[in-house]
Amino acid sequence: MKNEDWIGTLPRKFNTAILGDTVNTCNIFGNDCAFALASKNGEYGFNLYLGGKVGVQARPLNLFVKPNQVKDVFETVIKLFKSYGFRDNRNKNRLNFLLDAVSLEEFAKGIIEFSKLPLDEAGELLVKEEFTLDDTSTIELKNNKSAIHFGIPSGIFCGKDLEEAALLAQNYDGIIRLTFEQSFYIITDTSNIQDIKTSPLYTKYDSYHNIYFNNQIACAGTNECSFGVIPNKPDAIEMAMYLNKHIPIENGKVRMYWSACPKGCGIHGVADIGFEGAKAKDEEGNSCYGVKIFIGGKAANSILEARQLTKAIPLPKAQEVTKELLSIYKSAKLENETFESFDTRVLANLEIEEIQSRIGL
Ligand code: SF4
Structure with a gap:
């Protein structure tokens, strides 16, 4: 975009996403400004969502943006934020706080007035499908291409392996695509799948291809972040190993x-099962590492919010509780049903106290 003058010196950081897919592959609603695939009168475009940040989902502005209007709408949002966003308190100057102050309706009117675009009301949001990696860990794409998934536990990946991944992609004329769930794909000709799957790098991570590692995120934790309350990455790995051993699940x-602290960089608030690091008390009353557990965050719906399932409990207790929760899912889910869909269909209709009693809390 030319003339970058207008984008400088914003009040605070400003994350933007545009999604042309029916699957929420980029945590679209976690951004300050999000254009989410929608349709209106038989035409594709985007519904506009604003004000997302860590722990807060972006809210719908009831505006439909056609593809050729995206640039102007984006520029207008930026200019409004630059002119009217708060600058006095660093903790309260993301776009979300400006929206709270002026209301979504007024901000939407401002976009129409300043952009001079005849924007329609929002169309039908098309971001509502879910994608489940099957046991081949491979996705067939167009033009004889395939994407091969590398599941990286808690996103812990060393430079040497990154070099190896780059060489692997290069040798097979492929590219690397990072996922927001801290893993990556190599995209290459379908005829290369077997070669890549027998490579030392793929073999090294292949054992992490199961339901508990396929869609995992863990923030930095105490090893790298001063806000961390628990180590986090190793805890997430230990939990996944424990669950895979005690309650393996297929076709789900x-x-x-x-997240290792309430700031929520691990976006536990949009997880099916979210963990927030906290200090807990063990059976002897001593302080120990623990988590608060949340359930029911949604990737496909920015409105539904996670519910808190537990207060801070020690990590070993969290493993037991999560196992019990997943045994409900395993025994009552439909064929290939995701936890997100199961939560909407079953768990969300139960009082939280009933779920707690079913899992022994
Ligand atoms: S959630 Fe907390 S511990 Fe984790 S990266 Fe963010 S600030 Fe650090």
């Missing part, structure tokens, strides 16, 4: 996201 999907 569960997104388990971990």
Whole structure:
């Protein structure tokens, strides 16, 4: 975009996403400004969502943006934020706070007035499908291409392996695509799948291809972040190993996201099962590492919010509780049903106290 003058010196950081897919592959609603695939009168475009940030989902502005209007709408949002966004308190100057102050309706009117675009009301949101990686860990794409998934536990990946992944992609004329769930794909000709799957790098991570590692996020934790309350990454790995041993599940999907403190960089609030690091008390009353558990965050719907399932409980107790929760899912889910869909269909209709009693809390 030319003339970058207008984008400088914003009040605070500003994340933007545009999604032309029916599957929420980029945590679209976690951004300050999000254009989410929609349709109106038989035409594709985007519904506009604003004000997302870590732990807060972006809210719908009831505006439909055609593809050729995206640039102007984006520029207008930026200019409004630059002119009217708060600058006095660093903790309260993301776009979300400006929207709280002026209301979504007024901000939407401002976009129409300043952009001079005849924007329609929002269309039908098309971001509502879910994608489940099957046991081949491969996705067939167009033009004889395939995407091969590498599941990286808690996103812990060393430079040497990154070099190896780059060489692998290069040798097979492929590219690497990172996922927001801290893993990656190599996209290459379908005829290369077997070669890549027998490579040392793929073999090294292949054992992590199961329901508990396929969709996992864990923030930095105490090893790298001064805000961290628990180590986090190793805890997430230990939980996934424990669950895979005690309650293996096939033909399903569960997104388990971990944040080591309430700031929520591991986006536990949009997880199927979210973990927030906290200090807990063990059976002797001593302080120990623990988590608060949340359920029912949604990737496909920015409105539904996660519910808190537990107070801070020690990590070993969290493993037991999560196992019991997943045994409900395993025994009552439909064929290939994801946890997100199961939660909407079954768990969300139960009082939280009933779920707690079913899992021994
Ligand atoms: S959630 Fe907390 S511990 Fe984790 S990266 Fe963010 S600030 Fe650090």
